[in-house]
Structures are given as structure tokens and as C-alpha cells.
Amino acid sequence: MSELASGTGTMVTPRAERPEAGPGGAAATPAEMAPLEVTDLRTTFVSRTRRTEVVRGVSFTLRRGETMMLLGESGSGKSVTARSIMRLYGSSAEIGGQVKLGGRDLLDLPEAELRSVRGGQVALIPQDPTGALDPLRRIGSQLTEVLRVHGIEHTRRAARARAEELLRTVGIPDPARVATSFPHELSGGMRQRAVIALAVSCDPQVLIADEPTTALDVTVQAQILELLADLQHRLGTAVLMVTHDVGVAGDFGGRIGVMYAGKLVEEGPAADVLSAPRHPYTKGLLESLPTPEVERGRLRSIVGSPPGVGEFPDGCVFAPRCPQAVASCHESDPPLLRIAPGRGAACPVANPPRPVDSAEPGRAA
Amino acid sequence: MLGYIGKRLAMAIPILLGVSLVIFITIKIIPGDPIASLLGPTGTPESRAALESRMGLDRPLPVQYVAWLSHTVVGDFGTSIARRTDVAPMVLDALGNTLILTAAAAVLAIVLGVGIGVLTALRRNSLAARLGNAFALFSISVPQYSVGLLLIIYLAAGAGLFPVSGMYNPSSGGGVVDLFNHLILPAATAALVPAGIIARMFRSAVLDVMSQDFIEALHSRGLSRRRVMAHAFHNTVPSLLTVAGLQIGNLLGGVVFVEAVFAWPGIGLLVYQSITQRDLPVIQAGVLVSAFAFVMLNLLVDALHGLVDPRVRT
Numbered sequence: 200m201s202e203l204a205s206g207t208g209t210m211v212t213p214r215a216e217r218p219e220a221g222p223g224g225a226a227a228t229p230a231e232m233a234p235l236e237v238t239d240l241r242t243t244f245v246s247r248t249r250r251t252e253v254v255r256g257v258s259f260t261l262r263r264g265e266t267m268m269l270l271g272e273s274g275s276g277k278s279v280t281a282r283s284i285m286r287l288y289g290s291s292a293e294i295g296g297q298v299k300l301g302g303r304d305l306l307d308l309p310e311a312e313l314r315s316v317r318g319g320q321v322a323l324i325p326q327d328p329t330g331a332l333d334p335l336r337r338i339g340s341q342l343t344e345v346l347r348v349h350g351i352e353h354t355r356r357a358a359r360a361r362a363e364e365l366l367r368t369v370g371i372p373d374p375a376r377v378a379t380s381f382p383h384e385l386s387g388g389m390r391q392r393a394v395i396a397l398a399v400s401c402d403p404q405v406l407i408a409d410e411p412t413t414a415l416d417v418t419v420q421a422q423i424l425e426l427l428a429d430l431q432h433r434l435g436t437a438v439l440m441v442t443h444d445v446g447v448a449g450d451f452g453g454r455i456g457v458m459y460a461g462k463l464v465e466e467g468p469a470a471d472v473l474s475a476p477r478h479p480y481t482k483g484l485l486e487s488l489p490t491p492e493v494e495r496g497r498l499r500s501i502v503g504s505p506p507g508v509g510e511f512p513d514g515c516v517f518a519p520r521c522p523q524a525v526a527s528c529h530e531s532d533p534p535l536l537r538i539a540p541g542r543g544a545a546c547p548v549a550n551p552p553r554p555v556d557s558a559e560p561g562r563a564a
Numbered sequence: 565m566l567g568y569i570g571k572r573l574a575m576a577i578p579i580l581l582g583v584s585l586v587i588f589i590t591i592k593i594i595p596g597d598p599i600a601s602l603l604g605p606t607g608t609p610e611s612r613a614a615l616e617s618r619m620g621l622d623r624p625l626p627v628q629y630v631a632w633l634s635h636t637v638v639g640d641f642g643t644s645i646a647r648r649t650d651v652a653p654m655v656l657d658a659l660g661n662t663l664i665l666t667a668a669a670a671v672l673a674i675v676l677g678v679g680i681g682v683l684t685a686l687r688r689n690s691l692a693a694r695l696g697n698a699f700a701l702f703s704i705s706v707p708q709y710s711v712g713l714l715l716i717i718y719l720a721a722g723a724g725l726f727p728v729s730g731m732y733n734p735s736s737g738g739g740v741v742d743l744f745n746h747l748i749l750p751a752a753t754a755a756l757v758p759a760g761i762i763a764r765m766f767r768s769a770v771l772d773v774m775s776q777d778f779i780e781a782l783h784s785r786g787l788s789r790r791r792v793m794a795h796a797f798h799n800t801v802p803s804l805l806t807v808a809g810l811q812i813g814n815l816l817g818g819v820v821f822v823e824a825v826f827a828w829p830g831i832g833l834l835v836y837q838s839i840t841q842r843d844l845p846v847i848q849a850g851v852l853v854s855a856f857a858f859v860m861l862n863l864l865v866d867a868l869h870g871l872v873d874p875r876v877r878t
Contacts (some may be wrong), residue, residue, distance in 0.1 A: 330777030
């Protein structure tokens with residue numbers, strides 16, 4: 200743990216270094232500053248015949264009201280990371296490391312307390328809004344159930360009124376009609392708004408959005424992202440968004456964590472990471488995007504394909520595909536190195552050590 | 565919802581008309597001469613012609629069909645050839661008895677099937693689940709006919725636990741307890757196959773629902789396991805209705821064997837006996853009434869389906 204904190208894992212962003220974050224700060228306790236602190240998260244799926252480690256030591260911190268994007272291709276472990284935080288895999292996965300929320304480790308919480316955290320403090324917006332709703336229950340009834348289970352409202356009447364208010368909050372123009380509708384009677388965008396209303400119903404500190412726009416029409420995608428940004432601004436919720444879409448990551452801003460083969464390979468402010476990537480994988484990912492400048496038929500791609508789950512090579516997992524790989528890359532797996540304030544990249548080749556970095560004070564806290 | 569039921573009802577009418585036509589034609593096609601069997605060996609061509617014109621059998625087939633249908637729809641099924649009594653009360657009594665047996669078998673099959681289905685879906689590797697799977701496989705595979713006979717030989721005749729056959733004990737004067745005692749073995753025999761099929765279908769329905777995304781979404785909202793399971797089971801009801809409806813429909817038609825083995829005075833036994841006696845009016849009425857019950861059952865299942873699942877109400 201201490202080894203991790205001293206530079207390999209936990210990232211520190213500039214905000215943590217502001218004076219009010221000090222121990223004497225009256226308003227900001229450490230828990231408030233960092234509602235979610237994930238340290239060396241490891242998720243292993245277990246079946247009777249095999250064990251597959253899918254998330255392999257992911258660490259990051261999410262502050263109040265902040266946005267973090269987990270960007271990566273399918274199978275990079277970004278969704279599993281998000282779901283492991285809420286322990287949604289039950290007994291089918293072993294989860295190691297720490298997930299601290301308000302000073303408590305979610306991975307150690309007994310079932311009953313975990314339930315009050317789920318939906319109450321950490322809420323999930325799944326990818327497919329159609330699948331996220333019980334098809335046989337009216338939208339209003341699904342909302343009131345959550346409100347009453349979490350003790351937000353105690354009477355049916357009050358819960359119903361609050362449900363309609365929530366639907367209005369997420370930009371549904373006729374909440375009374377939508378509350379009495381079944382999911383199949385709504386459009387995809389409306390459904391995703393209802394799912395978001397469910398997610399924010401108990402005023403969570405952290406909102407985990409797992410590709411919230413992937414299942415939607417392009418025209419609706421922007422509206423939903425706008426709604427999320429708006430809610431985040433109004434409610435002060437921290438958002439952890441999982442996406443494979445570099446465009447979404449760029450639009451939504453905040454910080455980006457690039458995942459590859461179950462690890463964070465690069466981290467930093469969205470604009471920095473996307474404009475000046477410091478890890479060869481991120482570079483390759485961005486170069487393979489079609490842009491108006493690129494001529495037809497000249498799209499670049501990363502050579503090879505990602506390692507199969509559970510077939511990770513020794514050394515750096517990206518080394519077999521990396522144009523910059525040197526001999527040492529195949530021997531030891533590089534940790535996430537601090538390369539600038541709030542920037543990290545797990546590549547010593549692209550980021551040769553400079554004395555200035557290690558001399559800077561406060562970075563390793 | 566009412567419109568949905570109305571539409572289903574309207575659709576039942578052409579189905580029933582079609583069924584009546586098929587029954588009428590089948591009766592005309594199958595070999596066997598009712599007039600000859602009525603007259604017996606003493607019949608002369610003159611008496612034959614007289615009887616034919618009295619029964620209307622000398623008229624063209626469409627006229628015969630319309631005449632038969634117009635009597636049937638007002639509940640007049642004619643007179644039994646073999647017993648010389650009104651067919652309607654005979655058939656309706658028998659239908660009532662069949663419905664009692666079918667209902668008992670259906671309850672048994674659904675309870676057993678749902679129980680085994682849930683068990684084998686949720687406790688996949690337990691000993692109980694293995695036994696449940698074995699039972700489901702066994703019950704689908706064994707022939708009803710022999711199970712009925714084995715039950716009679718060992719439990720009724722051998723151990724004397726249950727009456728061998730019939731519906732009421734003539735000496736004890738009947739009553740619900742007596743009926744229940746007579747009901748157990750035939751109902752268990754009839755329930756065996758549907759119980760196994762419902763168990764297997766319901767198992768996959770539970771597994772299917774449990775693997776859907778909304779289950780995880782419900783967990784992510786902090787609902788207790790019990791609440792999540794309530795949502796899950798609610799979502800298995802449409803598939804349960806579908807499979808149970810089909811199975812009860814099969815029961816309605818399939819109890820003929822069980823009724824024959826246990827001498828249960830139902831519509832199956834009545835039609836079976838009437839076939840051997842070439843009692844055409846009874847056969848016609850029996851089959852038509854069975855078909856009517858089948859269509860009504862499907863209508864009920866459809867209505868329930870619409871009640872449970874808002875997506876089919878269109």
C-alpha cells in the first residue's frame with residue numbers, strides 16, 4: 200500500500216495541492232475531497248475450472264464534482280473496473296485492493312451496508328437503458344421503489360411526487376405521463392433519461408456511467424451527455440464515465456484514464472491526454488481515429504491485437520504491439536509514472552526520467 | 565385491455581366454426597355405418613330409408629352441417645344412438661368431471677414444475693437440483709399409460725391406499741373427501757408429463773430473466789436480494805403462462821388415456837366408449853365441447869398474458 204502511494208499508483212491532481220486541503224482546512228475533510236479512492240483494484244473472475252484476472256491493479260482518485268473518463272477498447276477492463284467498485288459481480292469475481300468512499304472500504308462492507316451505498320452513494324447508469332428497466336413495471340413505480348428502499352420518501356404519495364420531480368429534473372417534459380408509462384412505451388432517449396433519474400434519485404456522491412450513450416441514436420447522444428454534465432454541475436456529483444469513444448471523452452472533459460489490458464496506462468486532464476499523449480498505446484489509439492485531414496483509405500491502426508483475457512505477456516502488456524518497445528519492455532511491467540503534475544503514463548521509454556520530476560515536492564503524497 | 569380481450573374473443577369465433585366443420589367432415593369420412601348399427605341385423609332397405617330420412621341423413625351435406633350447427637349453438641346436441649337419451653346433459657356432466665381432473669392435474673403440474681424449475685435454476689449444483697432434473701427427465705419420458713397401471717397395481721390394489729377407479733365410491737355416498745381420494749392417482753398420472761415440461765421450461769425462463777441486464781441494474785440501486793427476486797419472478801410469469809397454458813390444453817385432450825385407465829367418467833372416457841359404439845352424436849358433441857373448452861382456455865391464457873405483460877396488450 201505505502202509503496203503504491205509513493206508514486207506508482209495513486210495520481211495526484213493539482214487541486215489536491217491547494218492550501219485548503221491541508222489538515223487544518225475547516226470545510227474540506229479528506230473524505231469530502233476524495234469521495235472515491237480506488238487503490239490497486241484487481242478483479243478476478245473465478246469459475247470451477249479457471250481464474251481470469253481482468254482488472255490488474257488499477258488506482259485512481261475521484262474528487263467531489265469531478266469527472267473521470269475510463270477510455271479503452273472492448274475487453275480493456277474499463278466496465279469491469281466500474282462494476283467492481285459497486286461489487287456487482289457477487290460470488291463470480293474476487294475483488295482485491297481498496298475502494299474507499301467517505302473513509303469506508305466498499306470491498307469490506309457487509310452486504311446490508313453495501314446495499315445502502317449502492318444507489319444511495321454510488322449509482323450506476325448502464326449502457327443499455329432498455330435493459331436497465333424492469334419491462335413489466337411502470338417507470339414511476341420503479342422510481343418510488345428505490346426512493347422508499349433508501350428511505351428518501353416514506354409515503355407512497357410523497358414518493359410519487361418526488362418521482363415526477365426527478366423525471367422533470369432529467370428533462371422529461373411530461374413527467375406525469377412518463378411515470379405511468381411502461382418502458383416499451385418510451386423512446387430510447389426518454390428511457391435513458393428515466394434511467395438517469397433512477398440513478399440520481401438518492402443524490403449519490405458518485406455516478407458511474409457505463410457507456411451511457413452507446414445504445415442511443417447519435418442525435419440523442421449529445422443531449423444525454425449535456426444532461427449528465429448539467430446534473431453534475433447542479434448536484435455536485437462526481438462522475439466516473441466508461442467509454443470507448445474518444446469523441447465522447449473529449450467532449451465531456453475532466454480527466455481521462457486510458458485503460459489497456461486491465462491496467463491504466465495513461466492518466467491526465469482530458470485535453471492534455473488527447474492532444475499530447477504520453478503513452479504509445481494512447482498515441483496509437485488517437486492516430487487510428489478517422490479525421491477530416493486523413494486521406495481516404497489511409498487510416499492507421501495499431502499493429503496486432505490486444506492480448507486475450509488472461510493471456511498477458513510478461514513485461515509491458517503493450518510491448519508486443521508497441522513501435523517504441525525496447526528489450527527491457529519485455530522484461531518488467533512498468534508502473535504508472537508521474538510525468539507532469541496530474542499526468543501519469545506507464546511507459547519509461549516514451550517518458551525518460553528527468554531529475555526535475557523526482558525533485559518536485561508533494562507529488563508522491 | 566378490454567379491447568384486447570374483445571379482439572381475442574372475436575378471433576375465437578372463426579376458430580370454433582372451423583373446428584365444427586372439421587369434426588363434421590371427419591365424422592362423415594370415417595368408416596362405419598351408424599344406420600346399420602342402429603338397425604341391427606334385422607334392418608331392411610325400407611326401414612333403412614325411413615330411418616335415414618327421419619334423421620335427415622338423406623339431405624345434402626351442407627344442409628346437414630347447417631342443421632347440426634344451428635342445433636348445436638343453442639345447446640341441442642341431439643339424442644344418443646346407443647343410450648337413447650339427450651346428449652347435452654351427458655356431455656356436460658362428463659366435461660365437468662374432466663375439468664375437475666384437469667384442474668387437479670394442472671395445479672399439481674404447475675406447483676411441481678415451478679418448484680423444480682426454480683430449484684434447478686437457482687441451486688444448480690445441489691443434490692436437490694440433480695434429483696429435480698432427474699425427475700423432470702423421468703416424468704417426460706415414461707408413458708402415462710404404464711404409470712397409471714403401475715400406480716393402480718401398487719398403490720391402489722396392492723397397498724390399498726387409494727381407490728382403484730371411478731370418481732365416487734357408490735357405498736359411501738360421495739362427498740368431497742371421497743372425490744379427493746379418487747382424484748389423487750389419476751391427477752398425479754396426468755400431471756407427470758406437464759410437470760416435467762413446465763419444470764424444464766420454467767428453469768430456462770428463470771435463468772433467462774436472471775441473466776438480463778435489469779437484474780444487475782436493480783442490484784446497483786441497492787435493492788435487497790428478495791426485492792430483486794420479486795422483480796425476477798414477476799418477469800417469469802409471461803413464459804410460465806405460455807407453457808402452462810399449452811400444457812393444460814394438452815391435458816384437456818390427453819386425459820383420454822388416464823380416464824380410460826382409471827375409469828374416470830369424463831369426456832375422454834365418454835368419447836372413447838362412444839367410438840366403440842359408433843354413437844356419432846355423442847362423439848361429435850364430445851369432441852366439439854372439448855375443442856370449445858380448449859379455445860376458451862387459450863382465451864383465458866391470452867387475457868392473463870395481457871394482464872401481466874403490458875407489451876402484448878396491443
